[in-house]
Structures are given as structure tokens and as C-alpha cells.
Amino acid sequence: MTALDKHRIRTALAEDFTTIDFVDQTGSTNTDLMQATNVADGTVLLADEQLSGKGRPWTAPAGSQVIFSMLLLPDSLDYLGTLPLAAGLAVTDSIEGSVLKWPNDVHIDGNKLCGILAEAGPVGQAFKSAPKTEVNKAELNKTELNKAEVNKAEVNKAEVNKAVGGQAPSARVVVGMGINVTLTREELPIEKATSLALEGRDTDRTELAITVLKNLRRRITQWENQDPQLMQDYRAVCSSIDQEVRLETPTGDVIGRVEGIGDDGRINVAGEYYSAGDVTHLRPAR
Numbered sequence: 001m002t003a004l005d006k007h008r009i010r011t012a013l014a015e016d017f018t019t020i021d022f023v024d025q026t027g028s029t030n031t032d033l034m035q036a037t038n039v040a041d042g043t044v045l046l047a048d049e050q051l052s053g054k055g056r057p058w059t060a061p062a063g064s065q066v067i068f069s070m071l072l073l074p075d076s077l078d079y080l081g082t083l084p085l086a087a088g089l090a091v092t093d094s095i096e097g098s099v100l101k102w103p104n105d106v107h108i109d110g111n112k113l114c115g116i117l118a119e120a121g122p123v124g125q126a127f128k129s130a131p132k133t134e135v136n137k138a139e140l141n142k143t144e145l146n147k148a149e150v151n152k153a154e155v156n157k158a159e160v161n162k163a164v165g166g167q168a169p170s171a172r173v174v175v176g177m178g179i180n181v182t183l184t185r186e187e188l189p190i191e192k193a194t195s196l197a198l199e200g201r202d203t204d205r206t207e208l209a210i211t212v213l214k215n216l217r218r219r220i221t222q223w224e225n226q227d228p229q230l231m232q233d234y235r236a237v238c239s240s241i242d243q244e245v246r247l248e249t250p251t252g253d254v255i256g257r258v259e260g261i262g263d264d265g266r267i268n269v270a271g272e273y274y275s276a277g278d279v280t281h282l283r284p285a286r
Contacts, residue, residue: 002063004046005206012210016217017070018042025062027052029069030119030176037125041073041169046209050178064183064195066209069176070216073128073169077120079226080173081275082265084118085234086223087175090216091116092237094208095179095196102240102258102267103276106179111194118175126172179212181205231263244285245269249278255285 010020018040026032029045036043049062074080088104091114098114101107106114180188180195181203188195196203222230235241240258247254247269256270266273267282 002205004048004209008206009046009210009213013044013213013217016042016214017044020044020046023047025049025051028176029067030117030174033069033071033174033176034119034121034172036071039071039126041071041126041128043071044213045069060178060180060183060187060189063205064187065181066179066205066212067177068209068213069174070213070220071126072173072175072220073123073126073171074173074224075170077170077173079223079264080118080120082231082263083173083175083220083223084116084276085265086219086230087116087118087177087216088114089230089234089237090212090219091177091179093215093219094211097199099237099239100234102238102261102282103265107239108194108199111192112190113194113196114177114179116175116177118173120171120173123169123172126169128169177212179208181208228263231261231265235261240267240282246283246285247274247279248281248283249274250280 004022006022013020019042021043023029023032023045024047026047026049028050029047033039033043033045046066046068048067049060050065050067072083084104085100088100088106091106092098092100095106095108095113098106098108101112104116105112106116180193182197183193183195185198196208219230221227238261241260243258244256245258247267254269254272254274259268259271261267262273264275266275267279
């Protein structure tokens with residue numbers, strides 16, 4: 001196992017993220033960031049090993065994946081449905097030949113390479129970062145906030161967020177992913193999965209982490225600005241479009257051709273739109 005180069009990652013991404021932290025082992029990087037206190041928008045947590053990731057249960061040897069989560073404090077949750085799609089695009093931007101099975105599973109040759117999960121919850125003790133001029137205006141800087149000087153200054157979290165971000169965020173959102181890098185066939189969590197090593201690609205985990213996070217920052221910015229190019233690019237790499245599929249839903253199966261993906265991220269099957277929350281599984285029709 002080759003350890004992630006922390007200095008190299010922090011240096012390469014210094015302009016893109018507020019804070020980049022590392023842990024050797026954790027239950028779930030998503031859970032860690034959802035529960036973190038005195039944490040800023042744009043914080044990233046990388047782990048060498050994750051023992052109880054959310055979604056489909058899996059385990060993998062330490063250092064065999066690129067695992068991380070990123071914390072966001074969006075002003076609105078109106079477009080939350082397209083956030084996982086934006087994260088998936090960041091991976092396909094980074095890994096040649098990869099595509100997206102709706103909504104956000106990264107595949108190579110029909111096998112899953114990466115899973116992505118976005119969650120939303122209360123803002124809690126989280127704050128938005130801001131340019132130094134705005135912070136000085138509020139007579140607070142990021143260091144003071146990290147040292148819990150907010151109480152000393154008698155400024156509460158909501159006021160700080162308004163002072164440095166224009167308005168208080170609507171929620172704390174965490175998006176996390178795990179990319180299979182060196183897993184062997186025996187180590188894969190499901191039969192229809194793969195790793196970069198199994199695809200014949202010798203991958204530097206540190207370089208992959210930097211590339212994916214760079215692309216994630218760019219795609220998140222598009223998402224925040226509701227740039228129409230985001231969904232245009234998504235449709236270009238979505239392997240589900242034009243396929244005959246079976247949507248498994250709590251109320252029964254839906255079979256038909258995928259006619260497209262809406263700007264809100266919903267899938268159009270046989271003329272009807274379905275959100276990811278409506279669908280338990282998407283499978284080939286036969």
C-alpha cells in the first residue's frame with residue numbers, strides 16, 4: 001500500500017478547498033463530516049480505509065481505494081437532486097473511458113467502479129468561509145472561528161454565516177465517494193464491479209485524488225451557479241440514455257426506453273419522469 005501524499009494533495013488543492021483533512025481509518029467519511037463541529041464549507045476528509053460506508057455494505061483493504069467526502073453549505077436545496085450527478089461527472093472527467101449509469105454510478109464496460117452518496121442535514125456548528133475583507137468587516141477571521149472564538153465575540157453561528165456568506169445556509173450537505181483503485185477480483189464487494197487495476201491501469205492514488213477533487217470543485221461550482229453546461233455534459237456520458245430498462249419502484253416495476261434526463265436530474269422512461277428517490281434499482285429490461 002502506498003500512502004496518500006498529504007503535503008502534495010494540500011498544496012495542489014490549496015486554492016480549491018477550505019480545509020483538507022486525513023484519517024487512516026474511519027467508519028464513514030460522510031458521517032464524520034455530517035457530525036463535525038466548527039467546520040467550514042468546502043472541507044474535505046480523505047480516508048485510507050472505511051469500515052462502514054453507507055449504501056451497499058462493503059469492505060476493502062486499506063489503501064485500495066480513493067475515499068473522501070466534501071462538505072457544502074448551499075443557500076438552497078432546490079437543486080439537490082443534481083448534486084450527485086455533478087459529483088459523478090467529476091469522476092468521468094478524471095478517468096478515461098468511464099460513464100455514468102443513472103443517476104451517479106461510475107461504470108467501465110458495464111462494471112461499477114465508484115459509488116457516490118450525497119446527504120443533507122441541519123447546518124449545526126458549520127460556517128461559510130469568506131474573503132478576508134468580509135471577515136475583517138465582521139471582526140472575525142477563520143482562525144478565530146476554528147478556535148471557537150465566536151462565543152467570545154458574542155456572535156452566533158447564523159450571524160457569522162450571514163456576515164461572511166450573504167445569507168445563512170439552508171442545510172449541511174455532504175457528498176462522498178469511493179473509487180476502486182487496486183482491488184482484486186476476490187476483494188470486490190459485488191460481482192458486477194471493477195477496479196482500475198483490473199482494467200489494466202496503474203494508478204497513483206495521490207494523483208487520482210487531486211484530479212478528481214479538482215474536477216469536483218469545478219463541477220460543484222457549475223452546480224451552485226446552475227450552469228446549463230453541467231447537465232449537457234452529464235447527458236453526454238450517461239450510458240442509460242436510449243437503453244431499455246426496468247425501474248424497480250416501491251409501487252411496482254416500470255419498463256421502457258430511457259428517453260432522456262431532465263435538467264433536474266430525473267430520468268424519463270417511456271415519457272414519464274422519475275427521481276432517484278422514486279427508484280429502488282435501475283436494471284436492463286432483459
